[in-house]
Amino acid sequence: MRPAVRIDGVSHAFGQGGERLLALHDVSLELRKAEFACLVGASGSGKSTLLNLVARLDPPTTGEIETFGSRTALLFQEAALFPWLTAADNVELPMRMRHVAADKRREEARQLLSAVGLADFEASRPHELSGGMKQRVALARALAQDAAILLMDEPFGALDAITRDLLHDELERIWLERNLTILFVTHNAREAVRLGDRVLVFSSRPGRVADEFRIDLPRPRRLESPEVARLAGLVGDRLREEVLTRGH
Amino acid sequence: MRPAVRIDGVSHAFGQGGERLLALHDVSLELRKAEFACLVGASGSGKSTLLNLVARLDPPTTGEIETFGSRTALLFQEAALFPWLTAADNVELPMRMRHVAADKRREEARQLLSAVGLADFEASRPHELSGGMKQRVALARALAQDAAILLMDEPFGALDAITRDLLHDELERIWLERNLTILFVTHNAREAVRLGDRVLVFSSRPGRVADEFRIDLPRPRRLESPEVARLAGLVGDRLREEVLTRGH
Amino acid sequence: MATEPLRMPAYGAGELSVLDKLETTPRPARRFPLQVWRGAWPRLAAVAIALAVWQAVVLSGWRPDYLLPGPVPVLRRLAADLTQPVFYGAMAITLERALWGFGLAIALGSVVGAVVARNRVLRAAVGSLITGLQSMPSIAWFPLAILLFGLTEGAIGFVVLLGAAPAIANGLISGFDQIPPLLIRSGRAMGASRFQLFRHVLLPASLPAFIGGLKQGWAFAWRSLMAGELLVIISNHPSLGVRLQLARETADAEGLLAAMVVVLAIGMAVEILFSSVDGTVRRRRGLA
Amino acid sequence: MATEPLRMPAYGAGELSVLDKLETTPRPARRFPLQVWRGAWPRLAAVAIALAVWQAVVLSGWRPDYLLPGPVPVLRRLAADLTQPVFYGAMAITLERALWGFGLAIALGSVVGAVVARNRVLRAAVGSLITGLQSMPSIAWFPLAILLFGLTEGAIGFVVLLGAAPAIANGLISGFDQIPPLLIRSGRAMGASRFQLFRHVLLPASLPAFIGGLKQGWAFAWRSLMAGELLVIISNHPSLGVRLQLARETADAEGLLAAMVVVLAIGMAVEILFSSVDGTVRRRRGLA
Amino acid sequence: GGAASQSPASQQVTLRLGHFANLTHATALVGIEQGLFAQSLGSNVTLKTSVFNAGPEAVTALLSGSIDASYLGPNPAVNAYVQSHGQAVRVISGATSGGASLVVKPSITTSEDLRGKKLSTPQLGNTQDVALRWWLGQKGLKTNVQGGGDVSIIPQDNAQTLQSFRSGQIDGAWLPEPWATRLIVEGGARQLVDERDLWPGGLFATTVLAVRTDFLRAHGDVVKRLLQGQVKADLAVNRQPTESQRAANDEIGNITGKKLPEAEVSEAWSHMRFTNDPIAASVRTSADHAQKVGLLSKVDLKGITDLTLLNQVLADQGLPRVSG
Numbered sequence A, B: 001m002r003p004a005v006r007i008d009g010v011s012h013a014f015g016q017g018g019e020r021l022l023a024l025h026d027v028s029l030e031l032r033k034a035e036f037a038c039l040v041g042a043s044g045s046g047k048s049t050l051l052n053l054v055a056r057l058d059p060p061t062t063g064e065i066e067t068f069g070s071r072t073a074l075l076f077q078e079a080a081l082f083p084w085l086t087a088a089d090n091v092e093l094p095m096r097m098r099h100v101a102a103d104k105r106r107e108e109a110r111q112l113l114s115a116v117g118l119a120d121f122e123a124s125r126p127h128e129l130s131g132g133m134k135q136r137v138a139l140a141r142a143l144a145q146d147a148a149i150l151l152m153d154e155p156f157g158a159l160d161a162i163t164r165d166l167l168h169d170e171l172e173r174i175w176l177e178r179n180l181t182i183l184f185v186t187h188n189a190r191e192a193v194r195l196g197d198r199v200l201v202f203s204s205r206p207g208r209v210a211d212e213f214r215i216d217l218p219r220p221r222r223l224e225s226p227e228v229a230r231l232a233g234l235v236g237d238r239l240r241e242e243v244l245t246r247g248h
Numbered sequence C, D: 001m002a003t004e005p006l007r008m009p010a011y012g013a014g015e016l017s018v019l020d021k022l023e024t025t026p027r028p029a030r031r032f033p034l035q036v037w038r039g040a041w042p043r044l045a046a047v048a049i050a051l052a053v054w055q056a057v058v059l060s061g062w063r064p065d066y067l068l069p070g071p072v073p074v075l076r077r078l079a080a081d082l083t084q085p086v087f088y089g090a091m092a093i094t095l096e097r098a099l100w101g102f103g104l105a106i107a108l109g110s111v112v113g114a115v116v117a118r119n120r121v122l123r124a125a126v127g128s129l130i131t132g133l134q135s136m137p138s139i140a141w142f143p144l145a146i147l148l149f150g151l152t153e154g155a156i157g158f159v160v161l162l163g164a165a166p167a168i169a170n171g172l173i174s175g176f177d178q179i180p181p182l183l184i185r186s187g188r189a190m191g192a193s194r195f196q197l198f199r200h201v202l203l204p205a206s207l208p209a210f211i212g213g214l215k216q217g218w219a220f221a222w223r224s225l226m227a228g229e230l231l232v233i234i235s236n237h238p239s240l241g242v243r244l245q246l247a248r249e250t251a252d253a254e255g256l257l258a259a260m261v262v263v264l265a266i267g268m269a270v271e272i273l274f275s276s277v278d279g280t281v282r283r284r285r286g287l288a
Numbered sequence E: 001g002g003a004a005s006q007s008p009a010s011q012q013v014t015l016r017l018g019h020f021a022n023l024t025h026a027t028a029l030v031g032i033e034q035g036l037f038a039q040s041l042g043s044n045v046t047l048k049t050s051v052f053n054a055g056p057e058a059v060t061a062l063l064s065g066s067i068d069a070s071y072l073g074p075n076p077a078v079n080a081y082v083q084s085h086g087q088a089v090r091v092i093s094g095a096t097s098g099g100a101s102l103v104v105k106p107s108i109t110t111s112e113d114l115r116g117k118k119l120s121t122p123q124l125g126n127t128q129d130v131a132l133r134w135w136l137g138q139k140g141l142k143t144n145v146q147g148g149g150d151v152s153i154i155p156q157d158n159a160q161t162l163q164s165f166r167s168g169q170i171d172g173a174w175l176p177e178p179w180a181t182r183l184i185v186e187g188g189a190r191q192l193v194d195e196r197d198l199w200p201g202g203l204f205a206t207t208v209l210a211v212r213t214d215f216l217r218a219h220g221d222v223v224k225r226l227l228q229g230q231v232k233a234d235l236a237v238n239r240q241p242t243e244s245q246r247a248a249n250d251e252i253g254n255i256t257g258k259k260l261p262e263a264e265v266s267e268a269w270s271h272m273r274f275t276n277d278p279i280a281a282s283v284r285t286s287a288d289h290a291q292k293v294g295l296l297s298k299v300d301l302k303g304i305t306d307l308t309l310l311n312q313v314l315a316d317q318g319l320p321r322v323s324g
């Protein structure tokens, strides 16, 4: 079967000449359709860079990326909300761009916002929201894009454990319902194991897929379950090894 | 003994008239000198608001906050780096403001940056850094302020587990060495237990200190240790209870 | 996308009883006249101080009063002008031209600015031309204006347009230049088309800077108009530009100062208008 | 604060061997002449197109050549001017005045803008006055300029100053207004004094907008200068403003167009200067 | 000479006439105010007047065909003629003569007193500027275009001249009316030279009537009727000075919204003479002088005047013809 995303020998460098910094080196990766892949890696290892490339925001320095015509939605590491729009308008915007009828998009924005626990904050502007609330609006906005491929860059980083738990369930539900292909960056190994079909361990500068873990635990999984903890321990150890041996 | 920070009956509301939102309600709290207090609470419960008030960035709507002449340093939830300065210059800036000699501050900035693992990125500008790297520069900058009271708003939210671990050790060391009073906001109950002398559980909108846990584990503690996990479990349960019962 | 809402704590907008309690704390809801007064008194004070200084200079006898008349005769002259219908006719003509010309300049300037700002080649090609045109004095355009439009209102409009449009284009360009790249990327990641990116991201993001550009553009438009009005003199309704010029040509110090007061008042009124729009925009996005 | 560095993975700046390999990919380091050419060709193309259109209009015989001379005679006239030392004298005088006046305007405008922007009462009081002054045509200041300075260079400087300073002040004010509040809070949280906040946060943060303001200010200064130069005429070296005016008064279309070309060229040169500063500033902070 | 072609009487023609709103254009002001032009032009000619603030716009308008005829000063008329290589315009009548003088501080009584002093003129190279330089030269005082020499000449705007005279920055000026009078009345100056004394018969051109050559060719009859109006207005201005002063001032008030003080009008009036003669000789002499003081390159003004129609009109009315 054709994969949903094919990343083929991608390298990416920033800057020019002597100042050049190689952020990604020869990354190859395929995501199956409807796969939930999690990406863990040290800070600065190039995870965000990879997501940006897949979303076609920059062209890779070398290599190829294909998404086979599927649209991608990117949830940035920062919330990147539009400060001139209310929370609801921010969520509606991608639907406006798809020319969804006004009624329908208002209704859907409302549903998405209440799904992320912000039903009472539809009319708030980004600067009136807390860090975690902004991140949740951004999540709702990404879901409103109705893309087949969802690229998520630490979407739950600023959320408390309880909200995070609830959103894990919600995300899993939507993923199954919509048959999404998800590439999910996180620093939390447990979260990766809780959510992913596969956990990719990224090595540092230049970023490369150092290892991958297939997670065959049955769903629904629980973050606190011992199996998740055990696998997360393995992932964490592998990452530690990767980070510590590659430094010096 | 006089406390380092006294928060006395503080309430804070945003907006005006019917649109008013009560973010904090009657918060009272004292931090001992050289105490390491961690604050956990749901997203949007008013943690950042409280830190802003303690840093005197806004006056509280009612109530009083005293820091008894000690200077405070605030590490914002967003990195809030100055985009026109390099990483090193960002770290140097608070020292320039204190009129530290150029040599000395350059040397200290270098040390602080290498302490957060960014020795090679002194000359990079904020926009050339990854999310986690920005957060670490901001941490170095906060430490460069040489304040007696350090207010930290989810400083390690965007960091991988390994970097986080290392920075926990580093922060603990500096805290002991400099006799700092720290108020540390986190969403990670384990992190709170790993670091704090006391863990304060914040209830949601309006924010209030719902409960507190005294952590008497001997230092150094390890994040993975069973005692930390156990106490973190208690904190987590208490927070869950707080969040779920107060919903609706 | 039938996302069924999840049962999740719906964080309320705060407990009303507590809010009510807070309302009794000393932060009274401002009443409207009070608010107006708070906005107005510094302006009034500034005007009063300016008048006082002016009067003091005149009283000091520094220059004879036919060269530097005091505020009293000037304001008396202004009051006299204000009783004449011809004055209002003149004002109407001038303001109409200003609005027309400025409106056209906004349209042209925005289009040019928008096209140029986002196109690398065009920008290199005509970016500097825009500033070049902007620094061209109005009188240089007179012959061309007459060639193109004859002695019509169109000629005046042309001069105003060429005066203001470059400033507005430049304002928009520099507004676009200052948009945080993350917002643009955010728009692109949403799959926005070129036009959608423009309409939904670039334009609103640059709005505060654009308003600043409009303010500068207005000043250019107005100054060009004061010059351009000398192109076509309508009998019976000497426009403000003509009044200014006539007062100057007849060395009528009082008349000149009276006309200057009018220009100043209009300029300030326009600024207050822009400021209030600007204030609203900035408050909405948490910039104020 | 003797923070001993922690043994932590020091992430290196990438593996050089790999970078070397990347260098061989088709992204050649641009050579200098190539870069200049890339910057210059769109401008040259624009000039060429403009000249071609102009020539075409002239060839079409739309207007007789004494009203609308073609590019050839105008450029020939310009070339002839360029051989005369008196032309360079005029240019030197005009540019000296422009630099002087603009320099003063920057100083005054920045100070006023900075003081007004951060003070609520002052802002309400004189904020709108600034725009009012900005919309005052230069000729209105002539009598006052002569009263204050007589027939001296000072009078010209005064007119230029009053033309440009408000634009610069407004540029700075609107730059300050657009600073993300988080950066200001960040500075305050560092314990910055009023002045330090100003020096280390507000000024650098508003720099891109300020440069935009300077560009507008330059245009105002230049236009005011073209008018103001008629105040004091040094016959020996007719300044550019006087040349423009003389060409106009003698209905010398060729001369007028030649002078306009000079004005345009200077305006474009100044813009290129500003742009390059602006580009550097923006590139540094990741805005470009 | 221009042939007066006829446009069919039935055809509606518009005549666009320019003039200024100042006293040297009194003939035009009176002609318009009293309807003399409209009367002479008849019903099939629509008269549209345009008021100009200054010469350059009038010339541009004339050259570009935005107006068909205009009253203007001899300088702009010459400029229009020279710049269009003698094609675009013809001076077809005079209007005003005189009305320029050298006024100075009362302490200055002879030309010798002017040594080392500063004098103003309206504009480098204009009639008054040339006249002043020429006159000073005759008196043995050297000047140069750089503003140096025995007497320093500072060309500047007339209103500015009044201001700088009052504040003592200049010692006098060679000015047209009503500025010379204003310097006397408002600045306490005295008249040192009346320019009339320097010209044969006291006549020199101040305002002339110029018409587009194209229009003259196409609508000679209309131009002829315009000239009939001019001649009527000239008669009115000369025969009923009081009434004409009132009419001219009324028209100025109409245009600018503000009348001039009556005293100023009658004082200025007394310095001027109104005549149909364009006094082209004075224009040519002035051009010669300009050339000699180094302000102008040689120009050929032959053919600038075309008085055929004017003399026909004058003959019709039994008035003496003019020679130009």
Ligand SMILES: Nc1ncnc2c1ncn2[C@@H]1O[C@H](COP(=O)(O)OP(=O)(O)OP(=O)(O)O)[C@@H](O)[C@H]1O
Pocket: A014, A015, A021, A023, A041, A042, A043, A044, A045, A046, A047, A048, A049, A050, A077, A205, B127, B128, B129, B130, B131, B132, B133, B158, B160
């Ligand atoms: N615009 C840029 N210019 C130059 N270097 C950049 C740029 N963006 C990223 N980098 C560099 O590329 C590397 C990878 O950055 P990236 O943002 O992809 O890391 P990351 O894995 O997302 O890290 P984090 O977990 O901290 O967000 C870093 O070393 C960073 O300094």
Ligand SMILES: Nc1ncnc2c1ncn2[C@@H]1O[C@H](COP(=O)(O)OP(=O)(O)OP(=O)(O)O)[C@@H](O)[C@H]1O
Pocket: A127, A128, A129, A130, A131, A132, A133, A158, A160, B014, B015, B021, B023, B041, B042, B043, B044, B045, B046, B047, B048, B049, B050, B077, B205
């Ligand atoms: N400037 C503001 N204007 C209006 N409301 C605000 C403003 N800042 C914060 N709030 C509101 O105050 C409440 C508390 O916000 P705060 O940022 O303190 O939360 P937090 O506990 O830091 O949350 P998080 O963990 O998500 O960062 C939220 O409901 C938020 O919407």
Ligand SMILES: [Mg+2]
Pocket: A047, A048, A049, A077, A153, B130, B131, B132
């Ligand atoms: Mg990242």
Ligand SMILES: [Mg+2]
Pocket: A130, A131, A132, B047, B048, B049, B077, B153
């Ligand atoms: Mg927060």
